[in-house]
């Protein structure tokens with residue numbers, strides 16, 4: 242790959258075109274920043290240069306500052322690796338340049354990329370260019386002056402909205418806001434920009450230094466009202482994220498003391514934030530997500546994904562209809578098969594409702610929704626299966642039923658067709674036992690609701706072909722999921738890792754801890770809801786089935802809580818019938834139900850695990866740890882057995898499949914941050930007090946003893962086996 246560089250070309254018109262080249266997104270790597278400084282200095286010096294145009298090669302302006310540098314800062318703890326771009330380059334070299342500078346913006350201008358453009362004296366953009374400051378998603382704030390210049394160009398409210406939401410706008414909207422000076426077709430972009438720059442030089446167009454503008458930010462009292470509302474919103478929606486409040490403070494500094502003062506404060510706060518645990522977690526998640534597309538012996542052996550045009554989904558229940566929805570929205574033709582016309586109608590109606598909800602939430606236009614629905618066909622037999630490229634079976638978790646279906650589809654489908662199952666627990670070898678097509682059998686484990694949750698866990702057995710894996714990965718990407726390839730075992734990587742989550746919560750309740758306290762604390766930790774509310778939502782049938790499956794696979798560490806059976810016996814079935822741990826009434830938030838407490842007391846009596854029959858005394862922190870350390874412990878076993886390619890695959894899966902807070906970097910990353918030693922010694926202590934449920938795994942014990950992080954890949958000397 243070509244090295245990142247910056248080129249300067251001076252035309253006969255006296256315009257110097259400075260272009261950034263660092264494929265694929267022209268990230269502002271350190272050599273690019275040094276190159277920009279050098280070329281701008283040269284252009285400013287040269288007598289044959291009247292004006293300057295700044296552009297990005299390959300149809301993209303820039304995807305922002307090179308995030309790899311953040312990673313280096315995190316590895317070394319040295320924030321001085323960050324160059325002084327904001328004052329040195331953007332203010333002194335570009336904005337205060339004695340020659341006008343025009344940004345030619347195409348494709349995308351994100352983060353530091355957009356901030357460079359904001360420092361220029363005008364911006365000419367191609368249609369449909371993405372403009373945004375997504376830095377908060379990386380745990381930092383815009384650091385090249387964006388907190389100061391965006392409000393001065395787009396207005397305070399809109400700028401705050403863009404920064405706090407991290408969502409990009411199009412250049413069309415940018416033009417309406419005043420962020421973009423002119424919108425021109427791609428092929429005219431450079432010529433219009435050159436002329437614009439010359440027009441500024443010759444005073445035919447205004448020469449605007451954005452940092453000095455005040456016309457769009459209103460009076461200080463108005464601005465303070467806007468900031469107050471934004472702070473309240475940040476408190477509600479991002480309570481654990483320091484960067485939101487920091488961003489607002491920095492904006493305020495500029496409003497009160499002027500843009501330059503704001504730029505200085507921004508630089509300082511940026512450097513503090515870049516070293517925060519939040520930034521470490523979010524940057525890790527950024528790279529973890531991208532790493533999932535690299536699977537050894539699958540994506541690196543020269544195979545090309547085949548085009549999957551038609552997919553059959555078997556079963557129109559909650560999962561099947563969600564999967565079918567995701568596929569048709571992703572432009573894939575779907576045949577939905579059910580056993581009778583009533584079920585088929587129900588499945589089709591659910592898909593229609595899913596699509597409607599996507600339209601209502603602004604995720605899909607009505608035209609796209611109609612297009613998607615036109616790709617769906619309901620069937621009651623296998624005649625349509627003769628030319629399908631892939632089948633995804635999504636029926637109930639019954640081994641004999643799945644085995645029958647797989648031997649039927651083996652006959653009904655073409656020999657190249659991929660045979661996938663959406664099972665969340667059953668061994669793939671068992672599913673395909675009655676076929677001779679083990680190489681085409683694969684797990685396509687979606688998370689509920691399948692048309693919303695972004696994770697696709699792709700499960701391979703030791704017989705699944707690389708081509709089948711690659712094809713399913715491509716389908717996953719086409720339907721906007723993040724595919725993570727994992728090995729075959731009970732619960733696979735994600736459910737297996739998180740099985741102890743609900744288990745520990747039940748263990749704690751039976752040790753005498755209040756369920757609502759547990760839910761509250763897990764909510765404060767950052768999961769969208771606690772384990773009991775989640776159980777209410779999923780329905781107790783799932784809890785019973787999963788406990789049975791895991792109980793037989795891992796009897797040494799399964800806690801048989803009497804509580805769910807007691808709830809069912811008492812006529813409670815969670816959200817399904819409006820009564821579980823919480824009460825559910827239409828239009829209002831779930832309310833803790835005090836009448837559940839006697840049932841919990843009964844469960845405690847039956848379980849009989851409270852030391853001396855008395856509730857244990859634990860701190861809030863211990864509660865969170867007693868729930869999450871067993872999860873880390875199981876993650877260790879998953880790593881030890883080689884069920885995932887790399888530890889970060891478990892991190893991204895925990896974030897996208899289990900809603901583990903992304904700003905904590907995922908389950909293994911968080912475990913490393915907390916420290917394997919502390920986790921080990923805590924589990925050891927609890928296992929001595931409360932039994933084997935907390936027993937530390939071999940992997941954790943070894944890592945704690947040797948002082949090695951959990952995420953460090955196992956060397957061959959540790960004797961770990963891979964299932965991949």
Ligand SMILES: C[C@H](O)CC(=O)SCCNC(=O)CCNC(=O)[C@H](O)C(C)(C)COP(=O)(O)OP(=O)(O)OC[C@H]1O[C@@H](n2cnc3c(N)ncnc32)[C@H](O)[C@@H]1OP(=O)(O)O
Pocket residue numbers: 265266268269304305306307308309349351352353354356375376379382383384385387531532
């Ligand atoms: C001081 C400043 O204020 C601080 C900053 O600027 S922080 C950076 C702000 N910018 C961002 O957050 C944008 C991050 N990038 C993205 O959102 C997306 O990559 C994108 C929308 C630009 C492109 O998306 P997409 O086309 O799906 O490609 P995607 O797979 O994500 O990226 C392609 C490659 O570019 C890399 N990349 C993208 N943006 C990058 C960046 N800013 N720095 C370093 N690498 C980057 C990715 O890691 C990936 O590398 P890989 O192929 O080796 O895995």
